[in-house]
Amino acid sequence: MSADFIQLLVGGILLGGIYGLAAFGLSITFGVLNVLNLAHGDFLMLGSLLSYGLFVWLGINPFVAAILVIPAFMVLGVGFYLLLLKPIADKPPHQLLVASILVTLGASLFIEDITAYFWERPVTGISYTLPPMEVAGVVISSTRLLVLLFIFALACAMQLYLKKTFVGKSIRAIVQGREGAKVVGIPISRVSALAFSIGMALAASAGAFYVTLFTVTPVMGIPLTIKYLCVVVLGGLGSIVGSVFGGLILGVAETLTAYYCGAEWAPTIAFVLLILILIVRPEGLFGAKK
């Protein structure tokens, strides 16, 4: 275990935490609405750009920005739901699938193209660093550690919200069975709107951390959504703990691939993992067997 390897591992876990947080949001929206939101990665991108803007123009610290983007994107999420997803929510399954892919993919292309027009050059991260610290002979950037703590806290808060509060319980009830939830009097449409906005806020919040570490480009949305898909399938469909673990696995795998095989091979690992898990264990690591 050389110091290099531990550095890599820390970097991978951090990236994985970001993936996990965003994939968690994707998993919630899919569970509640039965719609796979192909524009999810674009919300991470928008969250990154907003947080970058806040930092550059107003000098707001990225950790505060990660909190600030949450309400902003929840409002945006409700708007997105009401405008694009509510009209198609009650269609029969096959039509819902086709309509949802068309609508979310279209929205994704629209967001990317418009953003790319106004934001020509890629944003190369926020230069926000705290003094590094040394643990057992390994130098670890304390910014990274703090980001990791933040993500962990956010995931825990999310889990508590879903398990303990009434609204959280009704979200889980809808995930388990839409019809049953309707029968016991849960207002499906309102809770769906809330769940969708939470999913979007998580993606945007993950984006605020993403920009502190990596380069952000307007066209990164769809590749990112594909990575979240890999994470969600890896962890098991509908499992929240699973999506966090899936994220960690993908993050570490990507960092190691980039180091040992060259950075140009890193984008392939997500797909290789996806294919592998589909062959070996299609229900995912934490998913229940059908």
Place this chain on the structure above:
Amino acid sequence: MVFYSVFVLLWIILAALPWLGFSYGVVWIFLLAVSFTLALSYDIVGGYMGYMNLGHSTFFGLGAYTTAILLNQGFNLFTSLLAAFLLAAFFAALISYPLFRLRGAYFALATFGLISLIEVLTVNLRDLTGGSGGISTPPGNHMLPAYYMVLGVAAATMVLSHSVARSKFGLGLFSIREDEEVAQSFGVPTSLYKGLALVISSVPASLVGGIYVWNMTYVSPESVFGLEIALSPIIMAMLGGTGVMIGPLVGAVFITLVQEFLWTKVPYFHLAMYGTVLVLLGLFMPGGIVRTRWVKPFIQRLGLGEAVEYFKNVDAERMS
């Protein structure tokens, strides 16, 4: 029968086009026929079977690259095209095993990821594919033979698509789209049919890919794995109407005309416009143009009412 006579007549007119002096029209019809073939072959998986294969252009790109590499090695065109479609069909068979374990939106997203995987591979395997710079094939003016070949492939794809729709296999595909579990319990070999459908739809796509690169004499990752190439056949099929043979034709003509008049005037926001079209389609017209109130009677008069009606009945049943 009206429908078939119209088609035969249309093809005779198109075949005569180069001799009437419409040289710009020939290029235009060539590109239209390429898109139409892609849209129609996509529809076997996307429309008949109901699995949205967003990565259909992977087969187009594979066909293009295989043909280009073999042409540069000194093989003749027919050997290269044969190799191209065999490779694409083999690849489709290989990839169908893991991918068809996913359903619905997950399948769509995974196939979309397939394009970027193959694109990364073509960029990284520099010795074989020339990297991001692409490769040129032996030059020469192949417009006329390429035009006839693409017309031939397009016509063959129509016959293929038609005979699939009329066969027991096609019925199996429809039943998978409506309800896979029920289809399976009625004895439809779903895994086999799904794989077979993907292989069948890969063949025309790889063939036109090969012919396209032979005519254009240049191929790069951007030109065959780009977003617009990936999305336009699907948008054509959806806009025209999936699951009916005339749907992709209507969509292809419509989109190509729009591109012709709009793209040249407005240099920006092409993808945003595609996106807007997709959103509007999903919200208001998931059945496509051929199933709208104004067009449907006309389609029925052509003798194609059966397929259009079929969808309506199924949906009406499920709504109740």
